Amino acid sequence: MPRKSLPLGPESRALIEEARADLLLAALTAKDGENEPEIPLPADVPNLADEEAIDAFRDRLVEILAERDADELEPLETRARRIRHLAEGKGTTSLEVVVAQKLDDELISLFEDQPDPLCRSIWAFVHARGVFEDAESFHYTRQYRDHRKLYDAFEVDLETIMPLEAGKIDTATLVERLRKDLGIKKEVSCTVSTVDLPATEAHPASTMVIVRHGGRLSSVFHLRDDGRRRAMYYRPPNEVSLIYTPSLRQIEVCADSPVERRQVGETFAEIALGHDITGKPLTWKRYNLSRFRTSLRLERPEIEGYDIAQVRVPEAEVRLGLWRRKLLLKVTMDDDIEEIAQQYLGARNVFRRADGFSRIGIAVSYSRAGDARKRTLNITISGTRSCNLQSHKDPEERSLGFALLREWGILSAFRQIAPSDLRAMFGALVSLHDRVEDEVSGQQLRELGLDPKQLIEGGLLERRDRQDVVLIEEEDMEGEGAIEPSERPGMVRAVGPFGEEAGEIPIEDLDLYAVNREWLHETLLRLIRPLAKRGGGRDAIDPDLTLIGAMEIDGAEVPLYFARRLNDLKTLARLDVLMRTRNQAGVGIVLSAGPDHPAHLGPNVVVPLLNQLATGEAECVLSRDGLELAWRGGRELAAGGDVPRVLKSGPQSATLHVPGKPPFALTGADQIRIFERLAAAALAGSPDVQVKTLMDGTGSRSPQQAFRPKTWKSIEGVYIDKGAKRGYWRLITAQQAAASPV
Missing domain, CATH: 3.40.1350 (Trna Endonuclease; Chain: A, domain 1)
Incomplete structure (x- = not known):
């Protein structure tokens, strides 16, 4: 006889097997909310020195929990996962850093007296929940940084590096301003917690600010014991994690809402750093490295006040399929990286076919006007959001570096689109938002009347690659065409499937952009x-x-x-x-x-x-x-109208209206045909329709086959039901529902 699988999840099972018995019981009974199901567990723990009794105690816990349904054990599984995440790897360090700053010496001693990381994590969860939650926020935010998936990074234009200690941040003023800037009502909780983050091999010393506040009031329906539904209201938690790194002059923010990310960053800069947001707004920079697909060379630009003697790209790194795979090519300043790549990697080498550039190094030899001293500026760009110029102490070098990146078309900085411009392009933005694809071409943007440069600076678009294939639909030529260079500036040639000339296309039309x-x-x-x-x-x-x-x-x-x-x-x-x-x-x-x-x-x-x-x-x-x-014109039909009817809005779309019921959207010709026949029968006074007649011409044998399982489950017994005789179906109307036996 096969063994019944236990409802216990892997995290819960591991916690029971590994944790010390007294802390294990504390973790199992430490509820996160009033709505968690009651699970009777032993009140006492055996002598910790009696190994046999402890093993029997663990087995007894497994037996008790195995008798519960899997959904009752979900809160326990979530709790065990949270505890174990801070008991391994960098989670251990995150917890230790926060505990050292948030607890007094006596509690820190109790924390350190626990025998292993798992016991220390359980102790913090049970006895210092707020500290545990701050450590969680730090841990997950650091993961976003390590994997370069941080939501947004902003640069602060400070003349001098301004160190900041977490304990000196005026959190009361910060909370007051955040309430105003985020529109948080007085009765809704809003808290700010701060932590100093020590320097590591990967990151400089920084300060973390965690903002927690209640979201909009929401509700779910709870089924009572008498079978009736009752609305339960709650406020979902919102959390924003901010990291300020003085040496980089950078603010990094994690949050669900992009508007909230920027607003919290600006409020922090103004309150904690004393930064003039109106005069020097936060800079949101993006780095576009796609130009290096076609060439690893950079032209020598002219920058007023500087003599640019030489520009070289001595380093280029690309990712190969997966982010963990990478290829790095490094040369000396005397080498031409383009020639080296072609000589050793081939004319159509991996740099032209890679999924994306993860690192580009640029070396610039220059001198300042009126100064005979030769200088060198090294610029390293990592991905689309990080550049070492942020950490340069010399403001002139930083300005020169960013000016060069703008000249090469690598850098685009955030610039808030004026409200009047947004209103003018509102219709085009709505059409862009309605698209199924998350990628849009330059031609499609031009047809919408949108300027890609303005949308990129406003954060609504990000540059992607360029199309290398186009669809040709000429009278004597159809199919996919290749793109070849053209002698005319700003144009490319389209070449048909058999080498035919298919005309020239503006190169901007082939640029691809990702919609934010x-x-x-x-x-x-x-x-x-x-x-x-x-x-x-x-x-x-x-x-x-x-x-x-x-x-x-x-x-x-x-x-x-x-x-x-x-x-x-x-x-x-x-x-x-x-x-x-x-x-x-x-x-x-x-x-x-x-x-x-x-x-x-x-x-x-x-x-x-x-x-x-x-x-x-x-x-x-x-x-x-x-x-x-x-709304007034459609309100009556939205309530069901006065007679059952099917109103078409297209060949594949219609709406069923039944008095006293919400309208039901029909998708597909078969669904429309089925309910048209049922509505016609109901109006004729003979509501039952034989299944053969009902399904004629649909290719299905039952109305259920015309709907997705979830949709059918929601309409059976509400809009459609079996007739009085076997093999018949009917539309459920108010009169028929009243006449049906209870």
Whole structure:
């Protein structure tokens, strides 16, 4: 007979096997919240010196926990994972650094008296939870730094390096300003914790600031013992981790929201560093190394006030498929790295085919005007966000280095796009956000009327590679064409599948860019948000659906949502299921980013956003009157209308309206055909339709086969059910539901 698998997770099992018995029991009983299930565990621990009794104690714990359901043990598994993460590798160091700064000598002695890292981690979790959480934040933030996945890094333009001690930061003033800048209400918790980070081999000494505050009020439904649902309200926690490195003049910020990252960075710079944000805003730099695919040489530019004698690239490193694989080529200043690469690696070498450059070294020989002294400036760029110029003590050298990088097209600095410009390009930005692909070409941006340089400086785009293949659709030529150089500046030649000339194309049209989805989304919400009387616009119900807040119409609050990709049938079906579960909020408005959309999404009226643009220089880019008119016009059908009907919005998209029920989005011709027949039968007074007639022409034998399992589960018994006789189906209306036996 096969052995039944235990519901215990691997982290819980390892904790039971490895932790000292007394601390193990403390860890198992240290709840994180009131809603955790009660699990009866032994109250006492055997003598720690009695190994047999301790082994029996561990076995007994496993037996007790094995009797519980797996979902009841999820909080325990999460707790065990957190404890073990700070008991191994760099987690141990992170915990020790924070404990040394946050606890008094007596508690530090108790912490150090624990026999091993796991016991020390458990002790901190049980007896110093706040310190444990700060150590977690430090540990995970350091991981982002080590793997170069830190969300954002900003540079502070300070004349002199300004050291900073964590204990001297005015946290009370910082909290007060953060409440104002982030719009945190007085009744919502907001705390700031600070830690000094010692220098390591990989990172200079720095200061860490951890900001924790409550998010927007949210709710979930809880099933009571009597079978009724009850809303449980809670505030999800938001956390921002900031690291300031004086020697680099750099502020690094980890947070979910790109707007929050920048705002916290600016507030910290102003309060903790005394930096003038208005006069010298934080600099957000990005380094584009794609130019080195075509050549490892750099031209000698002219910079006013300097004589540039020689420019060399003595070092280039690329990644090969995986980030762990790398190839580094280093030469001397007397060598031409381009010739060396071609001589030893071939004409079409790996530098032209690599996934990306991870490191470029540039050596510049120069002299200053009026100074006969020869100088050398070494610039090292690592990835897209890091450059050693940040740590140069000489401000003139830093300025020269950044000027050179701008001349070569390597450096692009963040520049906030003016609100008037954002309003002018709002429609094009909405269309860009509605795209399925996260990559866009220069030609597509030109067709939208968008300037890629401006969007890159504003943080909405990042440069990627350049297309090397184009699709040719001429009368006498079709297929993929290759790209070849052209004699005309700024142009390239397209060559057909058999070497035919297919004309010239502007080289800017072939440049590829990655859309910064988060920043673009936040930018659009900032322009729409003045419509909402209430709400912060951070309730992301789905990656393609956000609750902005609520509009006031006729004295009532109408939920306001922002959705994209409603032309995609899979997205539409998924969002419709989500919105039908939120029908308690009443008939709301869904602003659709695209022109193709259903009339309703769940119990909400869908309004194409670009049809409601405001005129003039209004605070909000959308017309409030137009939205109210659209909502009033679609409100009745959103509530189900007065008779069952199917309204088509396209050949593959329609909406089913049933009185008293939220509208249901139909995706695909088969779903539309099925419900058209059911609605027609209900209106004719003979609601039951034989399955053969119902499925005729669909290629399926049952209506269930026309829907995804999750969608079918949400509509069976709500919109469709079996008829009175076997082999029949019917549309569920209010009259039929009332006539059905209980």
